[in-house]
Amino acid sequence: MRNESFFDDVYEVVRQIPRGRVTSYGAIASYLGMVRSSRMVGYAMNAAHTTHHPVPAHRVVNRSGLLTGKHHFGTANLMQQLLENEGVKVEDDKVIDFKKLYWDPGVELG
């Protein structure tokens, strides 16, 4: 029951991301069948800031591992702090070993 909207689906997937892992907007979009609407995933993250649902948006980065949305965390270094706090090394606003830490919902969730 998604009374809220498709955003709720995005939040659910993002919450499934294990600690110390990261994924991309396209991966979530693809898992939800909205690979062509990857922008909407990012848009949903923006709305996540307004919902009451806890969404670890810091675990979601662009397909290059770049912290594109760090500017939306209030402070530019907060997103990197959270990632490093989980064991994810970040440098120059980019996730190191992004390929290794990459978490694909289409694979992990089936």
Place this chain on the structure above:
DNA sequence: GAGGTGACTGCGA
């Protein structure tokens, strides 16, 4: 009802 926006992605030069 219509127009504008965007936390993206892929491809070409």
Place this chain on the structure above:
DNA sequence: CTCGCAGCCACCT
């Protein structure tokens, strides 16, 4: 390697 352009679609005003 970097830079630019076009497509995409739900949400907001």
